[in-house]
Amino acid sequence: MDIIVIGAGVIGLTSAIRLSEAGHRVRVHAQAPAAATTSAVAAAVWYPYQAFPQDAVNRWAAVTYAELVRLADDPRAGIVQRSGIELYRGAPPDPWWRDAVPDFRHASGSELPPGYAGGYAFSAPVVEMPRYLPYLEARLAAAGGAMTLVSYAALDQALADADVVINCAGLGARGFGDHDLVAIRGQIVRVAQIGLDRFIFDEDHPDGVTYIVPRISDIILGGTAQHGAESLAVDAMTADAIIRRCCALEPRLRGATVLEHRVGLRPGRHTVRLEAAAHPRGRLIHNYGHGGAGVTLAWGCADDVAALVMRSSA
Numbered sequence: 001m002d003i004i005v006i007g008a009g010v011i012g013l014t015s016a017i018r019l020s021e022a023g024h025r026v027r028v029h030a031q032a033p034a035a036a037t038t039s040a041v042a043a044a045v046w047y048p049y050q051a052f053p054q055d056a057v058n059r060w061a062a063v064t065y066a067e068l069v070r071l072a073d074d075p076r077a078g079i080v081q082r083s084g085i086e087l088y089r090g091a092p093p094d095p096w097w098r099d100a101v102p103d104f105r106h107a108s109g110s111e112l113p114p115g116y117a118g119g120y121a122f123s124a125p126v127v128e129m130p131r132y133l134p135y136l137e138a139r140l141a142a143a144g145g146a147m148t149l150v151s152y153a154a155l156d157q158a159l160a161d162a163d164v165v166i167n168c169a170g171l172g173a174r175g176f177g178d179h180d181l182v183a184i185r186g187q188i189v190r191v192a193q194i195g196l197d198r199f200i201f202d203e204d205h206p207d208g209v210t211y212i213v214p215r216i217s218d219i220i221l222g223g224t225a226q227h228g229a230e231s232l233a234v235d236a237m238t239a240d241a242i243i244r245r246c247c248a249l250e251p252r253l254r255g256a257t258v259l260e261h262r263v264g265l266r267p268g269r270h271t272v273r274l275e276a277a278a279h280p281r282g283r284l285i286h287n288y289g290h291g292g293a294g295v296t297l298a299w300g301c302a303d304d305v306a307a308l309v310m311r312s313s314a
């Protein structure tokens with residue numbers, strides 16, 4: 001089949017790889033290259049954050065967890081398996097995603113910093129996006145996939161030029177008429193590695209979502225999750241507050257060299273939209289709206305896209 005994938009973020013590239021490696025002729029058409037997408041800003045730790053519905057997300061997340069663990073064996077992919085903790089001020093129930101994580105357990109009291117009453121201890125793949133996205137691009141090229149900068153005003157244009165179109169435009173799908181998408185603004189600080197190897201999350205911090213994600217060559221400090229906010233400008237006061245909260249959780253971060261400030265807009269939606277859609281101009285499959293979990297869900301979603309393409313050709 002001749003397939004156009006719209007979007008060169010983690011969702012588009014992963015879908016394109018699955019389809020190319022299955023033998024289809026795949027062209028990725030995107031307004032912005034991978035390095036300039038929201039995906040390039042992601043922390044990116046495996047964690048099903050702000051993505052729905054839970055049952056499908058659980059399934060996609062479990063598939064992706066296994067795939068990322070497998071890819072961590074390839075140094076070109078920029079993935080490392082890390083242990084860490086998610087902190088709570090009360091005693092949390094089991095999370096809905098616990099079965100997706102092989103070594104999930106509740107943290108013991110001695111593992112909790114002062115002020116916290118409970119937590120989850122688990123391991124998860126941590127993905128360094130400035131390495132991972134070029135790895136995905138190279139893997140796509142090796143499978144025969146092509147990548148071109150194209151900006152679509154409407155899906156009809158792409159449908160006229162391919163057997164099947166896969167819409168992986170993230171927040172850009174608003175331009176194709178989806179008014180259910182909402183930006184969830186995320187600001188982060190990238191600091192130099194200082195020898196940290198454990199992630200720490202405090203999603204319910206009273207001053208804002210707080211996380212420390214040590215990647216291979218740097219550490220991401222977060223963050224924000226501002227629904228409906230669309231400014232890509234770095235806010236200096238927000239950055240200071242992120243650094244303060246993260247240093248309180250991990251005092252060794254005091255004095256770590258700040259490398260960069262970044263802002264990205266997560267593609268928030270009440271549910272991920274992954275389905276074949278009837279379109280008068282041709283065959284169309286949507287795969288967007290992954291909220292704060294695009295990296296966490298990409299391989300599971302790509303498998304479903306490949307299955308839908310197979311079904312549409314039968």
Ligand SMILES: Cc1cc2nc3c(=O)[nH]c(=O)nc-3n(C[C@H](O)[C@H](O)[C@H](O)COP(=O)(O)OP(=O)(O)OC[C@H]3O[C@@H](n4cnc5c(N)ncnc54)[C@H](O)[C@@H]3O)c2cc1C
Binds near residue numbers: 009033034047
């Ligand atoms: C601060 C921050 C931290 C995050 N941390 C994590 C994390 O730890 N783990 C995790 O799993 N996720 C994380 N995320 C979420 C993750 O980044 C997103 O879910 C993911 O990037 C969505 O990928 P995508 O490919 O759908 O969209 P994008 O990366 O936005 O890519 C969309 C693509 O579509 C193209 N496009 C859009 N409109 C058009 C058009 N009209 N024509 C042609 N092309 C078009 C764009 O140019 C782009 O290439 C984080 C996000 C942020 C902002």
